[in-house]
Amino acid sequence: MFINKDLQARLNNFDKLATRLMAKHSIALLRISVGIVFFWFGVLKFFPSLSPAEDLAARTIETLTFGLMKENISLPILALWECAIGVGLITGKFMRGTLLLLFAQMSGTIMPLFFFPNETFTHFPYAATLEGQYIIKNMVLISAGLVMWATVRGGQLVAEPNQKRQSMTVKAILQSQTMPQVKL
Template identity: 70%
Template sequence: MARIIDWFNTADKTVTRWMARYAVLILRISVGIVFFWFGFIKFFPGLSPAEEIAGRTIETLSFGLIQPQLSLPILAAWESLIGLGLITGRFKRATLFLLFLQMIGTTMPIFIFPAETWKVFPIAPTLEGQYIIKNMVLISAGLVIGATVRGGDMVADEDLADEADHRFQHQARNPD
């Protein structure tokens, strides 16, 4: 039994270290693919399920100054640019700035078109509402990716993580 436990612990540490080493990279690229894909299909009228509500949202937020026929290609380019930035890992700060700014706009239909985004507010979103709410995952992913732009990384070493946590708690109690 001890050999099985030792084997499991060794395998678990190996897998955990692999995840710590590659998780942010995989997250960045996969979120980049989502943004690029969703942005790219907006270049082709009728392909994106979010096209209509996105166009109306931008039109409403701009007080009618920016019509959907102009805003959708701009949004398509914006999302595609976010995707390319995440996929390549270049210009991370600018890419994440664009991502977070875009996410603000993406959440607006929940507030400005509640009849279309909620069956029963606030417990039963429509399909459009669900599409918007899932963006919390993209925002969270952006935060994780953002935590690495200055060289931060995930740590799989339990002792090192505990040491970092103690340092953080000490700094929080003694800010000077």
């Protein structure tokens, strides 16, 4: 396919600009959008019968606490927990603590797959019910949390990686890393 060189140069410049903008702003957009999801779902849990996951969440917490924490206690705590994660992500404050809360909460959300497989799968392990799909999609939230964690010490996306490094093999990259010297 023939493309005019001027058009090709313009498209290339547009692509570079778009890539730089995405690298500069996408982590913040990811953080804020995941924060909105957590805050929204947390607020729903403050109001009985508004959250589609409320019953499953309450029974999971009751199972995890060996029956010590009933729904009237667990749902407000979970709601507050999710709202705290949401506020932390939206504001970008206390990110390490916020992400630790996120990972702890996410580890609890996958438990119904094991505790209640008859409710989370129509055909275990490949055909999830709507509740099961709701839980499985949390892998995206976990992955988003990992990406955000990679930036808490100033890590960032790079729009134009070093060309030399880009062409190196994984083995060469690992060998080029400087390892701290330990004196005994």
